[in-house]
Structures are given as C-alpha cells and as structure tokens.
Amino acid sequence: MNSKRLLLIYNPNSGMKTIAKKLSDIVDVFTKGGYSVTVHPTQRWLDCLETVSENCKGDYDRIVIAGGDGTLNEAVNGFMAADFWGSFGYIPCGSTNDFSKSVGIPTRTLDAAKTALDGVPFVCDLGKLNDRYFTYVAAFGTLAEVSYSTPQNAKNQLGFSAYILEGLASIPSMTSYKLSFESEERSGKGDYILGLILNTVHVGGMKIRGVENIRLDDGQFEVLLIRNPKNTTELNHIISSVMKLDFDNEYMDGFKTSKITLRCQTPIAWTVDGEKGGEFKETTVEVREKSLRVLVKEKDKRKQ
DSSP states (O other): OOOEEEEEEEOTTSTTSHHHHHHHHHHHHHHHTTEEEEEEEOOSTTHHHHHHHHHTTTTOSEEEEEEOHHHHHHHHHHHHHTTOOSEEEEEEOSSSOHHHHHHTOOSSHHHHHHHHHHOEEEEEEEEEETTEEESSEEEESSHHHHHHHSOHHHHHHHTHHHHHHHHHTTGGGOOOEEEEEEESSOEEEEEEEEEEEEOOSEETTEEOOSOOOOOTTSSOEEEEEEEOOSSHHHHHHHHHHHHTTOOOBTTEEEEEESEEEEEEEEEEEEEETTEEEEEEEEEEEEEEEEEEEEEEOGGGOOOO
C-alpha cells in the first residue's frame, strides 16, 4: 500500500477539456510513483483556491494542480492565503499556458505529470495587484482577448509584437485611461490605452522576443505602458516602434521595477493571468520575490 498521499485538483473545463481524457493515465503515473491519489474536480469559481487553502498544510505529501493559467492563479492565491511555501506540481492544460512555458514545464500532459513527481523546485517571483496575487501578467486595455484573435501565422512570425499590434488594431473601440504612475525607477502621467506588467517570457501564447534580461526570479517586473495616439502619425510611430522592438520612447513607457502605483479618476479594469482582476481607481502592483516553488524538469529549470 502506498504510504504517501497526493491531492490532484483539476479543472475539467480547462482548454479543450483534454484533462478528462487523460485523467486515468495521470492517476496511474502518480500511483506508480508511490502515491495514494485523491482527485478533486473543481466545481465552481474559486473552488480551486478554497481547496488548496484548506488542504495544502494538511495530510497530503504533494499537491498537483491541473488546468489553465486561470486555475493556476486560483491555486497560487490559495497557497498564499494559507502561507504555504512548499513545492507543488502543475499540469498545464489551458488555451495558452504562458506560465508553464516560461518556467519549462513540459507541454505533454503525462510528461508534466511525471515532472510533478520527480521535478526540482524552481523558486520564482509572484506579483500582487492590490490584494490579489498573479503568476505572470497584470494588464489593462483589451489585451485579454488579443491572444485568441491574433492569427497563428502572425504569432509565429512576430511573437510578442503580434500581440501588441493586434491590440492596437482595436484602438477605435478601446477605452483610454488618463492616469499617473509612480515607481522608484520612473514616474509619469498621460492618456494610456494599453498596459502590461509582466513576469514572464510568454504572454498570450507568444514568446517575448527582443526584450533582453527577462528573469523570473530577479525581484522585478517588466512594465509596458502605451499612450493613446492623438492621430494617425503617432499611431504609425507606435507600430514602427513595436516592429523594431523599441518599447521605451515618447509614445510608450518601458522599464523594470519592483513596485508601481497607478492612479486614475475612473476605475481601471484589470486582468490578471488572463482572468478578470477587478476595477480600481488606485492600483499598487508589487513583486513578492521568490515566493512560489513549482516543480520543473531539471534541465529546463531556468532563470530567464
């Protein structure tokens, strides 16, 4: 009889619902690995958060999360609510899986399950937007929908630039925010249409190319704020800058920081890890340095 206990929390609705087809094989991997497995399919929004918070310091020797970036976001908030600093496994099965691609977790389901058993801990930073934690991105603007509408051939050729350009194509219907921002590295104000606060090398299913020295454990975010163009000339300048991978100029603010506060007279609508993150007139986003221990393949363990 297996003496170790494993709790598998999975979202049956993530991605193309592929996890249900692989569930028996996943449990078999864990059982052969010496664990007695308890399986919990999430039932509703925040069920993953509550289940993690209630069980991560209980009788289980290993907790494994299976789902997309949104499911992982719930799990991370559950870990933080319980002040849990142990290692956990993650099986990505969402639509974009940006976090797992950034840290080097295998994309094949059973390979990810094996990594959840015998991987090594990668200790990475977390973000916190007001009271909510996130693993890789906080954004405002229409970027939440961009990853699903960007053509695949554009993703392949342009990567992160395609993500931004697709967002810019929605300018006529975009909400702009007259805001001010403050950080130790830079402060400013203006009329902004898009904003990204990143701790990742993948966003919207696309790899970020041309932004050097991105590390997931350096205690800093990559910040990108794009101003609302006043005319076609300014829009063309922004497009040209994005194509050249120049993300810091008179039309956009690009810099690194560990903490930034944004203020706006109207509430800013945020997304965190691709999920709704609330609307706030004042938002503080800060790094919680080296707060997450996720199991990854040793050869893929990265500090990008």
